[in-house]
Amino acid sequence: MVKFLLFCILAVLCWPLALIALVVYPIIWVLMLPFRVVGIVLTGVFAFVGAIFMLPAKIIKSIV
Template identity: 45%
Template sequence: MSFVLVVLVWCVLFVVAWPLALLAIFLLPLLWLLSLPFRAVAVVLEALLAFIKAVLFLPARLLGYRG
């Protein structure tokens, strides 16, 4: 559903301001490629924080706390 909405918005933009729509078509894939390293860093940081949380709560889980 989201893709259909994006296509419809792009079609309206193409009718209203076609140079801006063409610029968006070429720039959005480049922006997506530039954001990939930041997404990878976010995944690694999320995993690291989950690991730290697991290590910190390990003594309580070993003693039988079920939270």
């Protein structure tokens, strides 16, 4: 909702810039998708590696 209100203010103050933003924003969003996917994958990999390293400690903790 805040983004929409900011866009409305931009459209009132400088409508050519608002039209350029309408065209450029989807292009930038599509270009950023691969980086988001890589970020999600790396987060999962780091969580998996961390879980593997913590597994012996969790096993020992549950035994004792």
